[in-house]
Amino acid sequence: xxQVALWGPPSSGKTVWLAQLYIRLQRTNTNWQVxxxxxxxxxxxxxxxNLMTNQRRFxxxxxxxxxxxxxxxxxxxxxxxxxxxFIEDRAGAVSLGETPDWLEAFSKVDGLVVLxxxxxxxxxxxxxxxxxxxxxxxxxxxxxxxxRPVAFCLPKIDRLLRDANEVEFALQHPDAFVxxxxxxxxxxxxxxxxxxxxxxxxxxxxxxxxxxxVIRPTVYYDERFELRLxxxxxxxxxxxxxxxxxxxxx
Numbered sequence: 001x002x003q004v005a006l007w008g009p010p011s012s013g014k015t016v017w018l019a020q021l022y023i024r025l026q027r028t029n030t031n032w033q034v035x036x037x038x039x040x041x042x043x044x045x046x047x048x049x050n051l052m053t054n055q056r057r058f059x060x061x062x063x064x065x066x067x068x069x070x071x072x073x074x075x076x077x078x079x080x081x082x083x084x085x086f087i088e089d090r091a092g093a094v095s096l097g098e099t100p101d102w103l104e105a106f107s108k109v110d111g112l113v114v115l116x117x118x119x120x121x122x123x124x125x126x127x128x129x130x131x132x133x134x135x136x137x138x139x140x141x142x143x144x145x146x147x148r149p150v151a152f153c154l155p156k157i158d159r160l161l162r163d164a165n166e167v168e169f170a171l172q173h174p175d176a177f178v179x180x181x182x183x184x185x186x187x188x189x190x191x192x193x194x195x196x197x198x199x200x201x202x203x204x205x206x207x208x209x210x211x212x213x214v215i216r217p218t219v220y221y222d223e224r225f226e227l228r229l230x231x232x233x234x235x236x237x238x239x240x241x242x243x244x245x246x247x248x249x250x
Contacts, residue, residue, distance in 0.1 A: 002249045004085045005106055008115030009126045013155040015059050018070055019048035020205040024235055037071035056229040083246050107137045111245040112150045124186050131193045149197040149248035151241035154178045157202035164213040170202045177202050201241045207233030
């Protein structure tokens with residue numbers, strides 16, 4: 001069974017994306033089916049469904065003391081072998097520390113999803129450090145390069161989209177859209193460590209709402225100034241990075 005892992009810095013949207021990946025796919029017309037692969041994942045789904053769908057609230061960031069190991073199993077008629085997405089949703093600060101057990105878990109998966117969070121001032125150097133650690137771990141295991149496919153995802157893209165044309169461009173040309181947002185030297189660095197087996201995707205787990213070509217907010221602040229979710233947002237590339245990885249893995 002092919003396995004994929006997700007890496008992201010603190011507050012990059014890992015928990016919301018993982019929750020929406022299951023909740024939204026249950027209401028989407030797609031050949032992909034996703035199932036919780038552990039009791040911890042089922043508990044996570046139930047908690048997130050109540051919080052995000054019923055209460056319209058965002059989850060709190062994952063704490064250092066309370067990591068959540070999330071495992072989804074993906075099934076598709078075109079793939080006789082099931083795919084498993086293995087994500088240990090730890091606090092982002094832990095992932096930046098790249099502890100030995102963390103790196104060991106990442107070294108055993110077949111593909112990676114890496115989040116690039118432009119809202120973080122140091123996100124480029126954080127991603128560079130992570131890729132270097134993955135590369136050196138592969139060398140320790142006897143490989144010359146880390147040739148696994150990597151989906152680089154720009155999360156919370158709804159904050160960057162200004163009009164219907166940009167939404168359409170992000171949907172139809174995801175790789176080109178993200179490349180336009182990144183420095184050329186950073187893209188060269190990625191190509192140095194991943195070769196040709198990478199692709200960029202803009203992602204929004206909460207999505208955007210279009211009204212006669214105008215982008216409407218999908219969040220609002222309540223009377224306590226807490227950020228809340230509106231129900232009608234259309235997610236952007238919620239599943240696409242995983243679909244690409246599964247195709248690359250064959």
